[in-house]
Amino acid sequence: MIKQTAKLEPQEVKVMNKAKCPDCDAELDVPVDTEKGEILSCPGCGLELEVKQVNGGCVDLQELTIEGEDWGE
Ligand SMILES: [Zn+2]
Numbered sequence: 001m002i003k004q005t006a007k008l009e010p011q012e013v014k015v016m017n018k019a020k021c022p023d024c025d026a027e028l029d030v031p032v033d034t035e036k037g038e039i040l041s042c043p044g045c046g047l048e049l050e051v052k053q054v055n056g057g058c059v060d061l062q063e064l065t066i067e068g069e070d071w072g073e
Contacts, residue, residue: 017059019040019049019059022061023042023063025044028042028061035051035054036051037050038050039051039064049063049064
């Protein structure tokens with residue numbers, strides 16, 4: 001068990017990038033230290049989104065597609 005020492009500050013300043021869900025256009029807060037390939041989930045539709053590109057304050061997200069699933073024919 002990890003015990004977190006919660007420091008509750010009334011105005012915690014967090015630097016966040018903004019990204020948009022490609023599916024429902026909800027705005028996501030993306031931590032600035034997010035790296036390409038990370039998976040975020042959309043608060044709007046619950047979709048899993050992969051970070052495709054981080055370019056300055058601009059984050060590109062793409063719907064996560066699960067590969068390796070063989071459906072057969
Ligand atoms: Zn969404």
